[in-house]
Amino acid sequence: MDLYFMGTNAGVPSLERNVTSLALRLLDERRSFWLFDCGEGTQHQILRSPLKLSKLENVFITHLHGDHLFGLPGLISSRAYQGGDTPLTIYGPQGLKRYITTVLELSESRINYKMDIVEHDGGTVFEDESFRVEAALLDHRIPSYGYRIIEKDQPGKLDTALLKKYGISPGPLYGKLKRGESVQAPNDKTVHAAEVLGKSKKGRIVTILGDTRPCPAALELAKDADVLVHESTFLHELAGIAHTYHHSTARQAAEAAKYAGVKELFLTHFSSRYKNNEQMDRIQQEAEAIFKDTTLAVEHVLYPVDR
Template sequence: MELYFLGTNAGVPTLQRNVTSIALRMLEERRSLWLFDCGEGTQHQILKSPLKLSKLEKVFITHMHGDHVFGLPGLLSSRGAQGVTSPLTIYGPPGIKAFIETTLSISQSRVPYTMEVIEHTGGVLFEDDNFLVESAKLDHRAESYGYRVVEKDLPGSLDLKRLADYGLKPGPLYGKLKRGESVELGDGRWIHASDVLLTPKKGRVVTILGDTRPCAGVEALAKEADLLVHEATFMEDLSELAHEYYHSTAKQAAEAAKRAGVKALFLTHFSSRYKDIDHLQPLLNEAREIFANTRLAEDFGLYPIQRS
């Protein structure tokens, strides 16, 4: 899994940063791409990136403010124009379905693929054998949500020494054991997967939040996550302004990361008053005083999510 930031600015785009959109690349895990928010210009950012709309499987919208959704109609239309026919599922708060249907209908945009739009108010949104996605409400002027992506634990590696003791050589039976199946040897003996698999590999947890003030939903979603993406619209000297506009400071993001016990924190959604990376450095310093493993998200930044 890798995070790829397509936009890290708040409110409106600047010459240095586009508005919010984050891609979660899972090419090894499921050969697909998940997108979190889709601010205006997101498809242009994708054109400048290694990402492909043909890989896009799911879109998760945190809230209905324009800097998080205005790029969605164009992206959906362009995906069809490129000849992509694979299905797409979109998750978002109440209103997302009407927004998509209205804009596509009025603009006479053609979507030649199956598209399912799921409105939600939190809870478990998706689960299969490999992943679980949960959502919880945050504290913002608009109904805003965060998402917790949980990779389920993976089977441990095969214990090659034990397999050799059984006299089993590499081949199709290795694959069956790796999948958790039992296999029969030629002499009538059985080997069970639990006999030859090492400790399972812990799945990764990624939490991506929408706009929010500090609230209980943040820490519930972020608990012991490998990586937390948290807005940091302002520095702490503007904490009153942040509260008034239902946003967070870099210090508040770091405090949430520390309380939740996350492993790494990425700050994003920066106010336009912080014009470039030099102006953002004080936000990073402020956060690192509380949570050392903090980084600034940058447009077109690709960040691998390592296993523990």
């Protein structure tokens, strides 16, 4: 599991940074990647990345401001030309379906894969045997959501040597034992999962927030997360402007990370006024003064999400 940022700017792109887009790469877990927001130019950023559009499985849009979704119609259209023929599901706030269908209809764009658009008002928006994704409404000028991606605990490894001793070969019985069930060995011995199953692997939690002021929902989504991705549009000297425009400062992001008990904080969504290394260093220092394990997201860098 890795994070890969393809846009870290707020509002408009700059020569240094593109507008918001973030991939959660899940190659080991499900041989795919998920995309969180899709600002203008995202498909160009993907061309410069180790990602392949054919492996895109889900898109999660935080809110309907242009810097978070203007790249979506082009990406949807291009995906088919880059080998994408598997289903694609796009999640986001109310109005997302009308936006996508209108653009595709007026541009007479045709796609040759199954696409579902799921509008939500928060709660559990996705769940399968491996992951659950929860969403909650944040505090922004328009409905903006944060997402909590929960990897479910994985069963430990089976003691194959011991199973061989019991006469149990790979097959359906392995599956039952991994699910915690007891099975009958060929010699009629009852084998309990606890005897042959190692310690389970605890799942990871990644929280990715949309644009927001500090709010309780952000803290709930981030509680005990392994990684928190939080907007950091301004330095705290501009806290008044941040509040007026429904954004957060670096200090406020760090305070959220500390209060929620996360392990690592990634800052993104920087105002285009911050261009040089000195200014970016100030953002880093402001957050680190409160929460040490802070990283300023850099585009086209892979960040592993460790267990």
